Amino acid sequence: MLTHSRTRGFARQVGTIAVTLVGLLILTFVIGRLMPADPVRAIVGEEATQDTYMQVYQELGLDRPLPVQFLMYLRDVVTGDFGTSIRTGQPVIHDIAAVMPATLELATLAILIGATLGITMGVIAAVKKDRWPDQLIRVISLAGHSMPIFWTGMIALLIFYAWLGWVGGGGRIDDYFIGLVPEVTHFILIDAALAGEWEVFWSALNHMILPASLLGYSSSAYITRMTRSFMLDQINQEYVTTARVKGLSVRQTIWRHAFLNIRVQLVTIVALAYGALLEGAVLIETVFSWPGFGQYLTSNLMIGDMNAVMTCVLLVGVIFIALNLLSDVLYRVFDPRTR
């Protein structure tokens, strides 16, 4: 009986995911078609004659009715064919496989920085509620949240790259090193380490640290606020008072008891923040000339390269659903009551 209901639950979940994804695709397709972007014009240019325009229009299949175009797209997707990008002339999957590692690498470093900073500040703010550390942290995280990231990006580049020369400028790596390391995983840090090219490794890290810190800082704002409020809930509970009465130090009470109880909620928060970073730190990628997913998605959106855009949106959907599932699983691991 139990197994049966579990199977039904699982089936329902898969069904929901499929419906969500198809809905997402329909929405993207419609928005893409309503958008004033003309892929044919992007291909043929301003000066092309009408016969050239029509030739490409037909080659792209844009002369067919919209529902037919959509159904054909869906049919191809189901068979694993995500189409070819107008921008690169390559299969979209191939393109995404090339740009995603750049974003993954950056986002992972960023979330490590953001979570460490955010959780630490959040806990301190809760413990020192309404005292100066709390106020200071509030200002720091508010600033991180409210300053436009392209602006912070430019200022940080000006200070740390142009004036101080501590970090590398735009791009993933110094120009001398381009093409030196064979691209195995497309993760430049990993590829450099595999090849034993440590100079390349440091150059890549040097280029990555500034954008990752900025992204980390900006996502830490949200993590800090949430950690603080979760923590305050715990601190006001009786078990904390009991622990203190029993003679545990503040540090032990906070980290060994209260903190363990907010892990579950934190996982969700951090997973969502990570998802948001993967979806594309478009502005930071532009400022730092970072050849990642965000830039790929937006530049293709601008020219109406719908195969690329739809696949990207689908991927973002899948990433969010996966992160949600992951945090569900982690809930079960961390919270025995949910088992």
Add this chain to the structure above:
Amino acid sequence: MTYQARLRLTVAALALAATPVLADTPDNQLVVGFSMTNILTLDPAAITGKETVQVLANVYDGLVQLDPVNRSEVQPDLAERWDVAEDGMSITFHLREAEFASGNPVRAEDVVWSFKRLLTLNLAQASFLKTYGFSAEGADAAFAAPDERTVVVTLPQKVNPQLIIATLGIVGPGSVLDSVEVMEHEENGDLGAAWLAQQSAGSAAFVLQQWQSNNLVLLAENENFWGEKPAMRRIVWRHIPESQSQRLQLERHDLDIAFQLAPADLTALQTAEGVKIQTTPSAGFYYLAMSMADERFQDAKVREAMRYLIDYKGLNEAILPFYGTEHQRPISGGFFGLLEDPGYAFDPEKAKALLAEAGYPDGMDVTLRALSDDPFLNLATAMQATLAQGGVRAEVITGSGDQIYGAMRERKFEMLVGRGGGGQLPDPDSNMRALIYNPDNSAEARLTNFQGWRTSFYDEELNRLIDAAASEVDVEARRQMYADIQNRIDEVVPPILPFSEVVTSAGYRDDLEGFVVNPSWSTDLSTVSKNR
């Protein structure tokens, strides 16, 4: 260690760390910053826009090349010399001995094949040749290779042969491909288009090593290059969409050349140490356009009134530095036959009088379209103010390229601030065809590549003069024809009023030598060296 000693050490360490370490670009590599947003392919037959031309000019040779300084001249490239037949209906090119990067010899057959391929694919670059009557069907008759080193181009219609020679100097329509190499990679009869989007098959100083969309283009030295060995072994083209990032990297010497700097950054760089700026006229104009599909603008007096509501000086001095320079004739600077500017000036009283004469004593309400990017939005806002002084109340509509130029192509606009007007082909005919010429004004003709058609402007006499000037061989007679054309334009006031000529500005390190920006975008980087 005493406290003081420790403090001193810390301060010293901090000071050391704070001293910027200037990392020069490598001596034998050129690092160029530009925007790759418009690069969709590197197939010379399919490219559009300036950026691809900048790259491919260093990968593909043509029979001839456009002179970067004297815009009316062409220089030999793969063709050592050429002769024009007495009747002016054919041109014979004599090829030099050269090899493609693959090691295959450059044969006349490759040249002919490249032109036929261009016309068969019928993509963006084909329009340059189609303008002068070339077509896929007529290609066999138009291009012939009587022997390995001779190419004969037979003109399908009477055109001044110099025009065709110059057209073949443009990167794209004139690029010569290694037919053997390309056909080895043909798929489903695509004439190698899919392969060429990512690879190269040329004979110029560099060969395409790698293209990563919106990231970088790597060019490596072509070991088989027939000309003088370039000083640079590699050119790294980096996609840096942000102008300020380009500026910082140029200042820090992480870039040698920055091609896409915004005027604010160019202004700041003028005083920067170690950086130079080169500004050259480029293709096209900034203009105010009106649609003659709107009956108000069918009256020449109304169009003339608009001529006096443009603040030529103000726009060029306040908004357009590094974008354009004041220019009122629809023929590019330095081109054959260009007359002096007529000297129109902002004169709202004169405009009002003209509008009153045309039956609009209370002025009129119009919409004024402009791209939402720089400098168009600023131009439109400034123009709105000057139009208002003449009683023309303009509502500014902004949008993306497809919204603004799209509306123009559909003839659904009233007024528009735009940019365009030919000039990549260094001959006044190119400007005339882009801006004025319109052989068929019917809606069905859909000649959207002619701005004359887009603005519904049709003047039989101008069409006739433009065609006649294009085919005239006698230099003085041709010069007189362009003078007549410009005078007639003064008189009939076509609905496109240029007020500035587009310029290209590049910032570069002062240790570069031999760097000359080509007005037709095809800047040759094989001549660049570093003096360190």
